[in-house]
Amino acid sequence: MKTKRIxxxxxxxxxxxxxxxxxxxRCTRGDEAARPTPTAEPSAAPDPSQTGDQAGAQAGLPGAAxxxxxxxxxxxxxxxxxxxxxxxxxxxxxAATQRPASTPxxxxxxxPTPEPTDVPPSSVGxxxxxxxxxxxxxxxxxxxxxxxxxxxxxxxxxxxxxxxxNSYDLQVQALPVSISFGDYSTSVTGRSITASGGSLASNTLxxxxxxxxxxxxxxxxxxxxxxxxxxxxxxxEITASDYVNT
Numbered sequence: 001m002k003t004k005r006i007x008x009x010x011x012x013x014x015x016x017x018x019x020x021x022x023x024x025x026r027c028t029r030g031d032e033a034a035r036p037t038p039t040a041e042p043s044a045a046p047d048p049s050q051t052g053d054q055a056g057a058q059a060g061l062p063g064a065a066x067x068x069x070x071x072x073x074x075x076x077x078x079x080x081x082x083x084x085x086x087x088x089x090x091x092x093x094x095a096a097t098q099r100p101a102s103t104p105x106x107x108x109x110x111x112p113t114p115e116p117t118d119v120p121p122s123s124v125g126x127x128x129x130x131x132x133x134x135x136x137x138x139x140x141x142x143x144x145x146x147x148x149x150x151x152x153x154x155x156x157x158x159x160x161x162x163x164x165x166n167s168y169d170l171q172v173q174a175l176p177v178s179i180s181f182g183d184y185s186t187s188v189t190g191r192s193i194t195a196s197g198g199s200l201a202s203n204t205l206x207x208x209x210x211x212x213x214x215x216x217x218x219x220x221x222x223x224x225x226x227x228x229x230x231x232x233x234x235x236x237e238i239t240a241s242d243y244v245n246t
Contacts, residue, residue, distance in 0.1 A: 018118035124153040128214060133242030134166075141167040141204065141230040143238045145222045149212075157214045157246050163190070163205040163222060167230070170195040176225050177206050181244060182218035184210050190224055217245040 128151050134144035143165055150158045161179060172194055177190045189203045205224065221241040228235060 106145070114141065126151050127214070128157055128246055129244075131244065133220075133240055135238050135240040137230075137233070137235055137238055139233050139235070140200070140232045141165070141170065141235070141238070143203075143222070143240050144222050145220070145240050147220065147241075147244060149214075151214065152211070155214050157212055157216070158209055159184075159212050159216075159244075159246060160207075160209045161220075162207045163224070165193055165203050165205045165224075166200065167193075167195055167203075168198060168200055170230070172228065175227070177222045178225075179208065179210070179220070181210070181212065181220040182216060184212055184216075184230055186210055211246055214246055218243070220244040 002240075065228065072117045087168075118164045128146040128149040130146075131145045132144060135142045143163055146162045146164070148160045152158055159181065163177060169186060172193050174192045175190050176187060179185065188206045188208045193203045193205070195201045195203060219241055221239065226235045226238050
């Protein structure tokens with residue numbers, strides 16, 4: 001009985017071992033079937049900067065030297081395949097754009113000065129010129145003369161002359177007045193004058209006129225024959241004169 005049991009156990013062990021061997025073989029075959037087949041890597045393209053021997057050695061050609069020999073006097077520039085790092089291309093900064101210079105505003109030329117024009121002569125009946133002058137007696141009694149030249153046409157002018165007495169209190173009879181202007185002269189009788197009230201008063205002494213040429217110029221003299229006293233001063237005559245241009 002013991003011998004049979006031992007024989008049965010041995011047979012069972014052998015079966016178990018055989019079964020494990022079979023299972024291990026199946027696992028090994030499955031791993032080999034699942035493993036990918038290696039693909040041959042393409043050979044690197046020869047670098048244009050390398051010599052023929054270097055390119056042949058890199059490509060794995062038969063008979064090519066395994067060590068590259070540099071040409072005497074020639075240094076391979078750094079670049080791909082020479083072991084030097086590749087520098088990025090330099091980028092030139094854009095040139096600064098200068099602003100155009102401002103265009104100065106056009107300067108306006110100064111306005112031309114108008115040429116003087118001749119003043120047209122006064123029409124007939126118009127005033128050519130006028131003025132006023134007076135005497136200086138050293139007292140408050142004086143005579144002022146106003147004149148005005150009127151165009152008569154044909155080169156002639158009428159000269160209107162008026163004499164006025166300026167004074168405080170005054171009483172005088174009619175006295176002669178003489179007027180001279182260049183080659184022209186005339187005489188008139190002055191009016192009698194009575195002034196009172198203690199204030200300065202103006203009274204017309206005479207009014208007259210004479211005809212002269214329009215281009216007449218000279219000294220006009222008017223003399224009043226007073227022949228009296230005023231404020232303690234003796235005045236034989238009172239004279240006023242000035243330059244007149246008709």
